[in-house]
Amino acid sequence: MTNPDPRWSAGWPPAPSVPPLVQQPLPRRSHRPYRRRRSWWLVGVLCVLGLLVGMGLGKTVGDRTSSGLSAHSPTPGAGEEPARVLPAVSAPAQRTAATSGYAFLHTQSDGAPVGFSPCRVWHVRVNPELGPAFGYQVVADALVELSAATGLRFVLDGQTDELPSDQRPAYQPDRYGDTWAPILIAWSLSPQPDIAGHGGPVMIERPDEDVKTYVSGMVTLDAINPANADRAALRAVMLHELGHVVGLDHVSDPTQLMAPQLSGLRDFAAGDLAGLAQVGDTPCVPLV
Numbered sequence: 001m002t003n004p005d006p007r008w009s010a011g012w013p014p015a016p017s018v019p020p021l022v023q024q025p026l027p028r029r030s031h032r033p034y035r036r037r038r039s040w041w042l043v044g045v046l047c048v049l050g051l052l053v054g055m056g057l058g059k060t061v062g063d064r065t066s067s068g069l070s071a072h073s074p075t076p077g078a079g080e081e082p083a084r085v086l087p088a089v090s091a092p093a094q095r096t097a098a099t100s101g102y103a104f105l106h107t108q109s110d111g112a113p114v115g116f117s118p119c120r121v122w123h124v125r126v127n128p129e130l131g132p133a134f135g136y137q138v139v140a141d142a143l144v145e146l147s148a149a150t151g152l153r154f155v156l157d158g159q160t161d162e163l164p165s166d167q168r169p170a171y172q173p174d175r176y177g178d179t180w181a182p183i184l185i186a187w188s189l190s191p192q193p194d195i196a197g198h199g200g201p202v203m204i205e206r207p208d209e210d211v212k213t214y215v216s217g218m219v220t221l222d223a224i225n226p227a228n229a230d231r232a233a234l235r236a237v238m239l240h241e242l243g244h245v246v247g248l249d250h251v252s253d254p255t256q257l258m259a260p261q262l263s264g265l266r267d268f269a270a271g272d273l274a275g276l277a278q279v280g281d282t283p284c285v286p287l288v
Contacts, residue, residue: 073204086152108211113282114279119286123179125184154183164218183219185238186221188221190224197221200244202215217246258272
């Protein structure tokens with residue numbers, strides 16, 4: 001780890017009262033609706049390579065000083081309730097990861113999926129610039145479906161002028177206050193017009209407690225891709241990318257919405273739902 005703060009002239013890291021948080025690079029995944037089908041491993045490699053070039057590795061969010069405060073992360077536990085905000089969702093019993101029906105972006109050391117704390121309300125903002133007139137409503141409808149599938153509480157807080165960026169800070173107090181930045185959904189002019197969208201979470205790690213958790217995320221949709229100009233297709237792309245935001249990876253099963261190639265499927269399928277129920281049933285994380 002390098003020292004991101006030149007004020008510390010001797011010894012790194014300083015002795016914190018709350019152990020450091022480490023932000024992992026955003027694991028963006030893409031949805032390719034109008035390209036001849038490639039092998040699954042190649043699509044995955046292309047996504048990861050794009051991420052590594054744009055994001056860098058092991059970016060530090062904040063190493064807390066002895067006061068317990070940090071310029072790079074909010075007050076610990078801000079917005080955390082003592083119990084789940086919404087009830088957990090029962091996963092379909094007939095699907096397991098071994099059937100290729102779902103896969104997780106990240107797992108804990110015990111193999112459990114990483115997810116957002118179910119004991120908080122997670123906020124979402126939309127930058128509608130370059131998007132279709134119906135884009136905002138598609139986001140709103142998709143969040144209702146995502147919440148029902150995960151048991152996580154999402155609130156759409158309205159619009160923002162924040163632009164999507166691979167270097168987006170997870171903590172922006174001047175814009176959003178003393179809280180993690182909301183999940184951002186925006187449109188852009190992609191240099192890869194055959195890719196309908198990218199999506200992924202921001203993961204924070206507590207090495208002292210061997211715990212990882214998601215605290216924010218982003219979905220970027222291509223403004224000129226034909227799929228995103230059709231309301232039904234955009235809904236499918238939105239659900240797919242939001243699936244990445246909450247922790248699902250691509251799967252090789254073409255009957256699932258989390259397959260990397262857009263098909264005629266417009267809703268989460270059984271495997272998707274089984275995975276979403278699990279990423280939504282993670283422990284509370286009060287110290288992040």
